[in-house]
Amino acid sequence: MDDKDLEILRLVQRDARLTADTISQEIGLSSPAVQKRLKRLRESGVIERDIAVLSPSRLGREMTIIVDVILERESRRHLDEFKRKMRSARCVQQCYYTTGEADFTLILTVRDIKEYEEFTQEHFFDESNISRFRTSVVMDRVKVSLDVL
């Protein structure tokens, strides 16, 4: 992993459709050299995967909501159960298990507040292990990126 690798990563984390040829001109290597590096970076897991970023608003998921959740009992079984549910819930984009005041922070995208209300019914109220949760509605998605470098 050298400077050339880092340059490649900086480029593809913003645009994965760049051809090896374009990248090679950008950083001063030959096209096959870039491809060999990309292959290595993928196989070694530095590049985890390539994804298409969809527009939530163009697909009718206008609202982004952030929720802090506090569990009642923080046993291994309850934690794993909650994590499993969040992973399989479609409107949960992100779920973090954290130190501090809340146990979990969730980031959801929903069509409207009604869909969020249904989510809370299913996952918070019908779930005896939720102590409290705090909802924040996102007014501006100021920055949403997965850029690491």
Place this chain on the structure above:
Amino acid sequence: MDDKDLEILRLVQRDARLTADTISQEIGLSSPAVQKRLKRLRESGVIERDIAVLSPSRLGREMTIIVDVILERESRRHLDEFKRKMRSARCVQQCYYTTGEADFTLILTVRDIKEYEEFTQEHFFDESNISRFRTSVVMDRVKVSLDVL
């Protein structure tokens, strides 16, 4: 935008390297038909872009931190100024302007707690307009996805 489009989107939002041929077999269309649809979806902005997802831990950004920030004065000028700073701060992956208790929720990736401490020095303490901030350290990135569908 029909069911076939949605099927295509569901596939490429998880793996943008799928070939049109693979997708076509999956959903029962010809390869050129899939390509036409993908092109249309990109041009119309339903697919915003394609990115490579990098592994934060493999690149030495082991820690994920969630910060809630409350500003002192919530004037237009102060809000825009804060947003601008967060957009350009490298370790800020996501920044949301929200209703509720906090004004902003940030998601950061940093090398270590020292790097976070430097971030707070630069952006919170040397910035007279920050009223309070609350830090949560992520213990488990339970789910991190940008899947919309």
Place this chain on the structure above:
DNA sequence: GGTGAAAGAAGCCCTGA
């Protein structure tokens, strides 16, 4: 890491429904 040839995928036009 670079070069060149071969395999493969994408883009385009045209036809047919």
Place this chain on the structure above:
DNA sequence: TCAGGGCTTCTTTCACC
């Protein structure tokens, strides 16, 4: 108007230097 077939062009891959 939109899906499918076939051709062309570009990209990737692999063997070799």
